Amino acid sequence: MSYILLYVPICLVILSVLETIKEDQPSIIVKHVLKSFVILTGMLIAVSAIIFLVNKYL
Amino acid sequence: MDSENISINSSQEVKEKEADKQGDGVKSSGKSMLLAALLGWLIPGAGHLYLGKQWKALFFFMVLVFTYLTGLYFTGFRTVSWGDNQFYYIGNYGSGATLFLGNVLSQEKAHPVEGRVEYFDVGLLYTCVAGLLNAVIVLSLYELAAYAYVIGIATLVIQILLKG
Numbered sequence: 610m611s612y613i614l615l616y617v618p619i620c621l622v623i624l625s626v627l628e629t630i631k632e633d634q635p636s637i638i639v640k641h642v643l644k645s646f647v648i649l650t651g652m653l654i655a656v657s658a659i660i661f662l663v664n665k666y667l
Numbered sequence: 668m669d670s671e672n673i674s675i676n677s678s679q680e681v682k683e684k685e686a687d688k689q690g691d692g693v694k695s696s697g698k699s700m701l702l703a704a705l706l707g708w709l710i711p712g713a714g715h716l717y718l719g720k721q722w723k724a725l726f727f728f729m730v731l732v733f734t735y736l737t738g739l740y741f742t743g744f745r746t747v748s749w750g751d752n753q754f755y756y757i758g759n760y761g762s763g764a765t766l767f768l769g770n771v772l773s774q775e776k777a778h779p780v781e782g783r784v785e786y787f788d789v790g791l792l793y794t795c796v797a798g799l800l801n802a803v804i805v806l807s808l809y810e811l812a813a814y815a816y817v818i819g820i821a822t823l824v825i826q827i828l829l830k831g
Contacts, residue, residue: 615789619796622734626800629726630807 707805709763714808735797741790746772754826755791761798
């Protein structure tokens with residue numbers, strides 16, 4: 610099992626707890642958590658790709 | 668007409684919130700926020716259960732127990748002592764339950780020589796996060812979660828600097 614896979618549950622746990630503190634409606638919590646997760650993961654992938662390309666070609 | 672209703676409702680909400688925060692940390696329902704915070708520290712979710720927020724209490728309890736047990740599974744049901752790793756040990760203080768288990772299960776040199784060695788650090792991270800998230804939940808009862816974020820980020824930066 611890859612370390613990367615373990616990022617998903619811990620990230621979802623942190624985001625869901627922080628969102629549940631703020632909001633009261635479960636539907637809004639789920640929506641916000643998924644949105645935050647996609648944005649965070651997208652940013653991590655984008656930054657990782659940039660670092661990879663910089664190391665490879667520069 | 669609708670806008671009047673909305674403004675009346677919002678002003679009522681503001682008054683209720685102010686009433687909840689009046690004076691000595693005692694809610695208008697007569698429940699002590701200090702007791703809620705103490706219960707929440709002892710057992711994850713107990714503070715919210717005391718305040719009558721049942722589903723939030725159940726959610727916090729289940730999520731934090733799942734995270735902590737997953738972490739313990741990866742570490743082979745060992746936790747670190749203060750001398751072993753101070754950063755991860757501090758995470759135990761996030762709740763009374765994790766502090767108790769952390770002290771019962773801690774060993775001077777917790778790092779295993781066999782078994783799930785490769786996931787040991789990940790397991791420690793999971794147990795630490797469970798404790799620290801409970802601290803954020805408890806602080807949020809006093810609406811101090813923003814300070815908890817700052818403390819968490821500062822702790823992370825210090826750890827990175829120390830390791831670097």
